[in-house]
Amino acid sequence: MRRVPRRGWSQVVVLAGLAVTLAAACSSAVDGRGTFAAGGASATPGAGGSASPSASPSGTPGRRTLRCSGGRVVSPSGSPYCYTLPAGFTDVSRSVTVDTSVGSEKYRSAVAVADRDLIIVTVYELQLDTDSVSDQRLQTELKDVLAQLSRQGFAFDTTTAERSTVDGARAFGYHAREATNKLEANVYFLFRGKTEVEVNCQWKQKAADVQRGCRDVLGSLQVRSAT
Numbered sequence: 001m002r003r004v005p006r007r008g009w010s011q012v013v014v015l016a017g018l019a020v021t022l023a024a025a026c027s028s029a030v031d032g033r034g035t036f037a038a039g040g041a042s043a044t045p046g047a048g049g050s051a052s053p054s055a056s057p058s059g060t061p062g063r064r065t066l067r068c069s070g071g072r073v074v075s076p077s078g079s080p081y082c083y084t085l086p087a088g089f090t091d092v093s094r095s096v097t098v099d100t101s102v103g104s105e106k107y108r109s110a111v112a113v114a115d116r117d118l119i120i121v122t123v124y125e126l127q128l129d130t131d132s133v134s135d136q137r138l139q140t141e142l143k144d145v146l147a148q149l150s151r152q153g154f155a156f157d158t159t160t161a162e163r164s165t166v167d168g169a170r171a172f173g174y175h176a177r178e179a180t181n182k183l184e185a186n187v188y189f190l191f192r193g194k195t196e197v198e199v200n201c202q203w204k205q206k207a208a209d210v211q212r213g214c215r216d217v218l219g220s221l222q223v224r225s226a227t
Helices: 135-150 207-220
Strands: 081-084 105-114 117-125 154-156 162-166 169-178 183-192 195-203
Touching: 081 117, 081 207, 105 207, 117 207, 135 154, 135 169, 135 183, 183 207, 195 207
Parallel strands: none
Antiparallel strands: 105 117, 117 195, 154 169, 162 169, 169 183, 183 195
């Protein structure tokens, strides 16, 4: 397996940006940084429900259609996911800017309550169908990336993922801190087929709001199997 370098962002550090590219061998990756223009249009890892540790795949086959409802639906055109906008949040997907882009990021959306208190959902296409990849292998790959991020100033409470399922997809959650900008984030990596969905719930001042919104996003998130 190998990970690919990710985009560069400006102003606001986003404690995520960890796309996995599954292949025959492993190589390195770097983190990403992000921001959104303010004024534009405790969820803890595992909040989606505990899953028993397993050496074999533990997710369920993906849905073929998306059926999000019950409020304003956030779903980039053509994307394989949807979720409902949490109460009190604004859809700032169009205001999230990318300075440079390297890697396999395909779709991205963002909702926020403040300029540094936001939830970003990103989709990556993978080289390998992860439905046949064990939990242990996925977590080992994620540990390698967390180690790289730790050397760049990101601190993680633990490198052992809190495992859960979101819409039946396997999810691996971590809590991160970034001292320079005084940010914290709960970061979740969901795997279904050749799709990886990354949910980054980041806060600076509005921890309770972001954690509540994160629970709502994870609770309403639907991920369609890639065709």
